[in-house]
Amino acid sequence: MNAPLTDDLLTVHGGTPLQGEIRVRGAKNLVSKAMVAALLGDAPSRLFDVPRIRDVEVVRDLLELHGVRVYDDGDALLLDPANVERAGVEEINVHAGSSRIPILFCGPLLHRLGQAIIPDLGGCHIGPRPIDFHLQALREFGAMVEKTDEGLLLTAPHGLRGTKLELPFPSVGATEQVLLTAVMADGVTELRNAAVEPEIIDLICLLQKMGAIISVHTDRVIEIEGVDRLSGYAHRPIPDRIEVASWAAAALSTGGDVTVHGARQVDMMTFLNIFRSVGGAYTVDDTPGGGIRFWHPGGDLKATALETGVHPGFMTDWQQPLVVALTQASGLSIVHETVYEQRLGYTSALNQMGATIQVYRNCLGGTPCRFGRRNFIHSAVIAGPSKLNGADLRIPDLRAGFSHLIAALAAEGISRVHGVKLIHRGYEDFLAKLTALGAHVEL
Numbered sequence: 001m002n003a004p005l006t007d008d009l010l011t012v013h014g015g016t017p018l019q020g021e022i023r024v025r026g027a028k029n030l031v032s033k034a035m036v037a038a039l040l041g042d043a044p045s046r047l048f049d050v051p052r053i054r055d056v057e058v059v060r061d062l063l064e065l066h067g068v069r070v071y072d073d074g075d076a077l078l079l080d081p082a083n084v085e086r087a088g089v090e091e092i093n094v095h096a097g098s099s100r101i102p103i104l105f106c107g108p109l110l111h112r113l114g115q116a117i118i119p120d121l122g123g124c125h126i127g128p129r130p131i132d133f134h135l136q137a138l139r140e141f142g143a144m145v146e147k148t149d150e151g152l153l154l155t156a157p158h159g160l161r162g163t164k165l166e167l168p169f170p171s172v173g174a175t176e177q178v179l180l181t182a183v184m185a186d187g188v189t190e191l192r193n194a195a196v197e198p199e200i201i202d203l204i205c206l207l208q209k210m211g212a213i214i215s216v217h218t219d220r221v222i223e224i225e226g227v228d229r230l231s232g233y234a235h236r237p238i239p240d241r242i243e244v245a246s247w248a249a250a251a252l253s254t255g256g257d258v259t260v261h262g263a264r265q266v267d268m269m270t271f272l273n274i275f276r277s278v279g280g281a282y283t284v285d286d287t288p289g290g291g292i293r294f295w296h297p298g299g300d301l302k303a304t305a306l307e308t309g310v311h312p313g314f315m316t317d318w319q320q321p322l323v324v325a326l327t328q329a330s331g332l333s334i335v336h337e338t339v340y341e342q343r344l345g346y347t348s349a350l351n352q353m354g355a356t357i358q359v360y361r362n363c364l365g366g367t368p369c370r371f372g373r374r375n376f377i378h379s380a381v382i383a384g385p386s387k388l389n390g391a392d393l394r395i396p397d398l399r400a401g402f403s404h405l406i407a408a409l410a411a412e413g414i415s416r417v418h419g420v421k422l423i424h425r426g427y428e429d430f431l432a433k434l435t436a437l438g439a440h441v442e443l
């Protein structure tokens with residue numbers, strides 16, 4: 001069933017509770033966008049606390065191909081956009097399929113060069129992930145979009161002008177697209193039904209430091225007044241709340257006790273509520289260098305019902321790691337995934353390990369969602385507790401990969417987890433962290 005062995009095969013000896021302390025750094029879903037924003041400045045930017053993950057490497061490479069000089073001084077990433085230039089199409093296309101971030105180069109490159117070529121996007125395979133909202137928004141700013149053999153070609157023969165937009169769904173990426181384009185467009189842009197995830201608010205803070213004028217109104221309305229020039233920024237990103245939740249789920253699933261330094265309560269409130277209702281314990285330390293300690297307090301975990309959703313809902317990227325903990329809860333848990341159409345495929349591997357998870361096309365949550373009538377398997381019922389056994393696993397995507405890893409750590413016996421390189425896309429030093437937490441793993 002599995003493909004041939006590769007060098008990214010991890011052998012996991014399960015059954016040891018994870019115990020100890022680790023630290024998370026800047027959020028993957030902010031840092032990469034902050035790097036793109038540096039293209040808009042007329043002076044260098046400094047980005048602190050940048051994790052060493054694959055998505056950062058890809059964006060760094062793309063920026064360098066466009067003439068941005070990027071240095072790592074050990075403390076911060078310095079991004080100097082003094083000589084932005086067109087990149088070679090073949091060189092950019094080396095990164096086709098590696099990340100979703102290239103689509104966010106559109107606005108900044110149109111402002112700087114009047115043209116952008118965007119390679120095919122990558123990212124997790126958790127649904128079709130169209131970019132129609134992005135392209136529609138760019139067209140409304142005045143961009144011309146053409147699909148060519150070499151990728152998307154964008155031009156703006158008459159410049160970019162502020163506009164009134166309403167997103168059909170509060171997409172994170174499309175909101176970022178609008179922000180990165182509107183900040184230097186001519187006139188005012190009003191965006192309705194915008195995403196307001198903490199990473200978006202952090203991007204707005206960073207753009208404001210550069211000189212942008214952005215107001216966040218109630219009811220998902222963001223107003224941006226275009227300016228003629230932006231400078232550089234010095235910014236410390238918000239911590240990676242997805243990584244924090246992943247380690248929390250790992251602590252709970254293995255019966256462990258993990259302190260995540262750098263974790264911030266304010267970004268995690270919805271997760272913390274579910275974590276507690278499942279029976280997990282946590283304490284928050286707000287002092288500098290503090291974080292959140294997550295542990296299994298003993299006794300049975302409790303089944304729960306959860307629905308993923310846009311912020312301030314339960315984040316879709318928290319779903320896969322947490323489901324492993326739900327396999328250990330007594331009773332029937334229900335998960336309704338409302339952000340991505342196909343984010344439950346990973347559950348078959350958990351069933352292979354001994355979990356009992358049944359997936360459904362119906363909306364099993366309180367609110368019928370966009371996927372209910374479209375035949376997507378997007379709800380799950382998890383019956384627990386189940387004893388998990390080691391297995392041969394192949395990692396399908398980033399968060400599913402981490403959930404496989406947690407399941408292997410919680411299982412009795414040995415698991416062989418193939419494709420762990422994918423985890424490096426969003427988790428810095430995860431092998432070192434696992435070892436620090438006492439996991440028995442060998443690459």
Ligand SMILES: CC(=O)N[C@H]1[C@@H](OP(=O)(O)OP(=O)(O)OC[C@H]2O[C@@H](n3ccc(=O)[nH]c3=O)[C@H](O)[C@@H]2O)O[C@H](CO)[C@@H](O)[C@@H]1O
Pocket residue numbers: 028029030100101127128129130131132133134135169170171172173174195197316317339340341
């Ligand atoms: C790099 C990054 O930040 N990735 C995050 C970002 O992804 P990303 O920005 O790609 O996610 P979106 O919020 O855009 O996607 C949400 C939903 O909108 C749909 N959609 C989106 C754009 C579009 O043009 N058309 C369309 O139909 C998507 O298919 C999906 O069903 O937000 C997601 C939702 O919090 C997170 O899971 C990802 O970790």
Ligand SMILES: C=C(OP(=O)(O)O)C(=O)O
Pocket residue numbers: 099100122123124242317398399426
């Ligand atoms: C879906 C994710 O990321 P991306 O949008 O980069 O694929 C994720 O981080 O879980």
